[in-house]
Amino acid sequence: MTVAPVRPDGAQIALVDLLDRLLGAGVVLSGDIVISLAGVDLVEVRLRALIRSIRAEERR
Template sequence: MSGREALESQPIALVDLLDRVLGTGVVVSGDLVLSIADVDLVYVSLRALLASVRAAAPIHGDTPC
């Protein structure tokens, strides 16, 4: 059994998953196109960064958080 198969067989709590995502950060992106008769009318592009403040901006000695 490989390492990936071992991870897939173990249940992961939602809290643990959220902690991992916020600790490292994740980028979500998507595109939406509304068209009629093959004519594009509306194009929407979405890009969102999900991360904790501590992960996004590391704390330095003199910088307040």
């Protein structure tokens, strides 16, 4: 395995971009997981309204 490339500091990630990635991508574990991702999936349905309100808060 290749080790230790140093990644430079990134700019602040916008919340909408972060949620895009944290809920939609990433390594997905399943099996004996205590809290299933179903919890997250349920939430995704309501996510649009949520993100909109988050954005409104960020603008304030």
